[in-house]
Amino acid sequence: MSDILTDIRPDGVATVTMNRAAVHNAFNETVIADLDRAFRRLGDDPSVRIVLLRGAGKSFSAGADLGWMQRMAGYSREENVADALALARMMQAIDRCPRPTVAVVHGAAFGGGVGLVAACDIVVASEAASFSLSEVRLGLIPAAISPYVVAAMGERACRRYFLSAERFSAAEAMRLGLVHELAPADGLETAVERMVRSLLDCAPGAQTEAKDLIRAVSRRPTDDAVLADTADRIATRRASAEGREGVGAFLEKRDPSWRTPA
Incomplete structure (x- = not known):
């Protein structure tokens, strides 16, 4: 049985499931390579609209x-650097996947599992989920995942949780910005499907460009270069087939071509 399972629904919703329930979906070099390949492959597949990331069994990861x-x-320094770069590239593959990505979190999300959560665009979590950036308890640091966790939770929160390795609740994760929506354990799938439906109602090309826009303007001064870049982006989108279809559908009070019946 594969450690990573992938499935694509007829409506273009893909699911990537970490399938190591016996070890709470802890990842090793094989899982890292498989996740990297899965997100790159799904991101390149034009039939895919959304990618869900899940963990099998009792925990997310x-x-x-x-x-x-x-x-x-027991690795040499060179081997450790290569191994760490593989993890960093896997996180980047999730972060830069051109499709909207949704982490579906239940149970434990610890250490690198928090990195997987932070690298996704949207996070829907069970109210019973728990989180910990536990690396310093082992004499390590959350280096490869840090760009995504700091962006999600903010520097101030990371000063606490990177250094204390405390467990924190799903409610606290939502307060900090790591999680977007909470649901009771028996309502998690309903919440996920509601989010999926919202995403499917939107233009797929515009979603891809919106993700790229965020990277282009994030943490940059609003100077003339940014003004020119954003003006060019919206002008291009207005003239695109999706842009014309979306505006036309709105004015004509009909569904755009990418929206399918619920």
């Missing part, structure tokens, strides 16, 4: 696999 960590302890 407990972070790094202990056996993998033991092996890394």
Whole structure:
């Protein structure tokens, strides 16, 4: 049985499931490589509209696999750098996937599991989920995941949770901005489908360009270069087939071509 399962529904909703329930979906070098390939492949597939990331069993992901960590302890520095870069590139593949990505979180999301959550665009979590940036308890640091976690939670919160390794609740994760929506455990799938429906109602090309827009303007001064870039982006989008279809559908009070019946 594969450690990573992928499935694509007829409506273009893809699901990537970490399938190591016995070890709470802890990841090793094989899982990292498989996740990287899965998100790159789905991002390149024009039939895919949305990518959901899930964990099988009781947890979303407990972070790094202990056996993998033991092996890394015997690696040379060069081997450790290469291994860490593979993890960093996998996180980047999730972050830069051109399709909207949704993390569906239940149970534990610890260590690198928090990184997976932070790298996704949208996070829907069970109210019973719990989180921890636990690396410093092992004498490590959350280096590869840090760009995404700091962007999601903010520097101030990371000063606490990177240093204390405390567990924090799903409610606290939502307060900090790591999680977007909470649902009771028995209502998680309903909340996910509601989010999926909202995403499917939107133009797929515009969503891809919106993600790229965020990267282009984030943490940059609003100077003349940014003004020119954003003006060019909206002018291009207005003249695009999707832009004309969307505005036309709105004015004609009809559904645009990309929207399918619920």
